[in-house]
Amino acid sequence: MRTSESPAPYRAFRGLSAFFWTEVRVQSHESTAMATSMVVQGVLLVFVFILDRSLLPVAFLGAIIFSMFTMGQRLLNEAAYVRIDHKATDLYLASPLTPEAFFLGMAAGVMLVYLSPVIILFVFAEIVVGYSLPTVLLLVGTGALVWLFSASFGYVISTFFRDNRAIWAYASLIFNGFGVLPPVFYPLSYFPAALQPIALMLPPSAATALLQASIGVTSLSIGAIALAASALAGETLAMFLFTIYWARRKVRED
Amino acid sequence: MPGPAADVSAEPLVARDLRKVYTTRGSPSVEALSGVSLEVRSRERVALLGRNGAGKTTFLKIASTLLRPTSGTIEIFGHDADRNPDRARPLIAVVPQEGKPFFHLTPREQIYTYLRTRGLSREVAQTRTATALDQMGLVEVQDRLAITLSGGQRQRTMVATVIATHAPLLFLDEPTIGMDPFARRAVWAALRELTRLGSTMLLTTHYLDEADALSDRLYIVERGRVLMEGTAEELKRSVGGTLKVTIAGQTQHVDLFRSFGTVMTDGTSLTVIVQPDSLGELMAIAVRERLTTTVGPVTLEEAFMRAVGRSINEDE
Ligand SMILES: Nc1ncnc2c1ncn2[C@@H]1O[C@H](COP(=O)(O)OP(=O)(O)OP(=O)(O)O)[C@@H](O)[C@H]1O
Ligand SMILES: [Mg+2]
Numbered sequence: 001m002r003t004s005e006s007p008a009p010y011r012a013f014r015g016l017s018a019f020f021w022t023e024v025r026v027q028s029h030e031s032t033a034m035a036t037s038m039v040v041q042g043v044l045l046v047f048v049f050i051l052d053r054s055l056l057p058v059a060f061l062g063a064i065i066f067s068m069f070t071m072g073q074r075l076l077n078e079a080a081y082v083r084i085d086h087k088a089t090d091l092y093l094a095s096p097l098t099p100e101a102f103f104l105g106m107a108a109g110v111m112l113v114y115l116s117p118v119i120i121l122f123v124f125a126e127i128v129v130g131y132s133l134p135t136v137l138l139l140v141g142t143g144a145l146v147w148l149f150s151a152s153f154g155y156v157i158s159t160f161f162r163d164n165r166a167i168w169a170y171a172s173l174i175f176n177g178f179g180v181l182p183p184v185f186y187p188l189s190y191f192p193a194a195l196q197p198i199a200l201m202l203p204p205s206a207a208t209a210l211l212q213a214s215i216g217v218t219s220l221s222i223g224a225i226a227l228a229a230s231a232l233a234g235e236t237l238a239m240f241l242f243t244i245y246w247a248r249r250k251v252r253e254d
Numbered sequence: 255m256p257g258p259a260a261d262v263s264a265e266p267l268v269a270r271d272l273r274k275v276y277t278t279r280g281s282p283s284v285e286a287l288s289g290v291s292l293e294v295r296s297r298e299r300v301a302l303l304g305r306n307g308a309g310k311t312t313f314l315k316i317a318s319t320l321l322r323p324t325s326g327t328i329e330i331f332g333h334d335a336d337r338n339p340d341r342a343r344p345l346i347a348v349v350p351q352e353g354k355p356f357f358h359l360t361p362r363e364q365i366y367t368y369l370r371t372r373g374l375s376r377e378v379a380q381t382r383t384a385t386a387l388d389q390m391g392l393v394e395v396q397d398r399l400a401i402t403l404s405g406g407q408r409q410r411t412m413v414a415t416v417i418a419t420h421a422p423l424l425f426l427d428e429p430t431i432g433m434d435p436f437a438r439r440a441v442w443a444a445l446r447e448l449t450r451l452g453s454t455m456l457l458t459t460h461y462l463d464e465a466d467a468l469s470d471r472l473y474i475v476e477r478g479r480v481l482m483e484g485t486a487e488e489l490k491r492s493v494g495g496t497l498k499v500t501i502a503g504q505t506q507h508v509d510l511f512r513s514f515g516t517v518m519t520d521g522t523s524l525t526v527i528v529q530p531d532s533l534g535e536l537m538a539i540a541v542r543e544r545l546t547t548t549v550g551p552v553t554l555e556e557a558f559m560r561a562v563g564r565s566i567n568e569d570e
Contacts, residue, residue: 010340018370022359025367029358029399082356090350091415094318094425095343097371105371252339253321 012244015097016105023109027078030113037074038117040176041066044185055186060125061139061211062185067118068143069184069204072150073175075110079158080167082106093251103247107151135214142207142232149203149236150175152243159250184208188218200224206232264332266423266454267294267317272326274312274478286312288478289326294423294456297449301465302458303558304475310458311351311427313475317456318348318425330423347372347421349429351458353412357401361392361411364400368415386418389444391437406432410440417444424448426457430464442468462555474558476565489557495527498556499536502546510539516560527552527560 041063048059083089092102125131131139157174161167182205183191191199199205206228212218213225220228274287286309294300302310315321317328319339327334333341355364365386369379387396390410400408413429430438438461445455445468459465465472466486474482474489482489490496495515501507501524508524511517514536516527528536533549540547
């Protein structure tokens with residue numbers, strides 16, 4: 001015989017804030033990793049400084065977007081490490097904490113901790129370049145979207161690994177490839193014209209194209225702006241929703 | 255205490271004909287479970303015993319909604335764990351095999367934040383954390399990062415984290431591995447206390463004394479099948495005697511003792527399982543032959559070795 005007592009309704013993000021703080025606490029011990037998260041951006045900024053200072057306004061925006069983008073790589077590493085090495089994922093997923101809260105809590109925790117060097121970079125950029133308020137607001141908006149895209153992407157990728165050893169190679173290929181090759185650190189106009197629509201459809205370079213347009217370095221047609229903005233927003237939303245689905249599915253191995 | 259969605263009238267766990275075939279690209283598929291049926295009743299502590307690779311972890315993973323079965327059904331408090339895992343999850347807690355706490359949390363933080371992620375209030379989480387740290391003997395190291403803890407201390411942290419949940423149904427996969435005898439007994443006491451509070455548990459262990467001391471009932475699994483089910487006493491009785499006589503260093507005397515009961519040899523000594531009434535006669539022979547003997551009760555280990563050993567022989 002069963003009682004007719006109805007079970008608690010499903011709340012998709014149950015446990016999110018508590019798990020977020022857990023992850024912030026865990027991540028905040030990695031001060032070396034926080035500092036080295038700026039290495040690629042720092043080196044590229046130094047190159048730009050040496051080679052062509054007039055490109056610094058573009059390069060700083062690129063460095064910030066790139067930083068938001070590589071947070072997905074941190075998340076990929078963290079999610080795989082916790083699952084494969086610690087097997088702590090089992091502890092959290094066989095519990096009332098939902099899979100989507102686990103993903104988003106971990107992603108947001110990693111982001112919060114790795115945001116501090118980005119803020120330092122931003123303050124430095126403001127001192128050196130001095131961006132207008134609209135550009136700053138656009139930077140915050142596109143930065144958030146780029147982060148959500150890459151965190152979602154990184155989490156999905158993390159589920160494909162059974163072993164931590166192979167991860168760094170793939171992860172650095174993907175994240176540096178999409179973050180450094182396309183026009184993130186340099187103006188869109190330097191990118192082969194035929195490939196520019198592709199750059200406008202990749203989230204990091206879509207974000208920087210819009211930012212470059214806002215500081216007047218790159219001129220974009222209305223169509224190009226619409227393409228970049230809708231690609232960035234649409235792909236992020238699609239990736240995020242897919243990740244929610246995927247996180248739920250991947251709780252269980254097949 | 256069972257949580258709000260615990261349907262207390264349904265059995266905590268009912269598995270029917272569970273099969274699991276692992277398929278990995280590039281390697282042959284493995285049938286880890288070949289039709290396991292078992293149940294765990296309310297407030298029972300049930301042990302799953304079996305050799306390495308028998309399928310214990312596979313079963314626990316399926317039951318705890320972390321692995322999909324190939325076929326068969328499994329219900330947690332009446333909720334289909336495969337089709338409706340969201341209903342089952344709030345009711346369970348798991349100590350995964352070889353699970354480790356977050357290295358950059360202290361035991362206190364690990365337990366407390368875990369309870370908070372499970373939705374417990376600050377006050378309850380705080381009290382439960384303090385109790386669990388105390389029960390698991392972690393008070394001295396409660397504020398040290400887990401990365402600085404010994405293996406056994408980390409394992410204690412994992413167990414403390416899970417027992418503090420008071421979840422209606424607990425799965426513990428080798429919870430006491432690497433623990434000293436004091437810590438193991440602390441775990442036993444904590445689990446018994448949880449039973450008193452209303453929890454049910456299914457655990458695995460390779461320590462047969464632990465299974466004996468702790469479980470109300472046990473299942474022996476061998477090659478993905480349930481080989482035996484019963485209480486520890488029932489299993490011990492199935493060996494054919496209640497006493498064991500160990501004869502040191504005289505494996506060549508096997509034939510002298512065969513008529514008394516089961517004789518097992520491990521290369522350096524003989525073990526004869528006997529009924530108390532034939533002990534005198536056996537000892538007389540031992541004295542005559544000047545053999546060094548020790549007499550003790552049959553343990554679950556002998557019962558296990560014999561049951562599983564017989565099954566291996568039959569298969570060969
Ligand atoms: N992910 C996997 N892929 C393929 N085979 C697996 C996988 N996990 C387990 N197996 C196989 O399934 C069988 C059962 O494994 P399982 O981990 O359930 O054993 P166990 O009883 O828990 O053993 P132990 O006492 O060593 O922990 C073994 O033959 C094992 O090799
Ligand atoms: Mg196992």
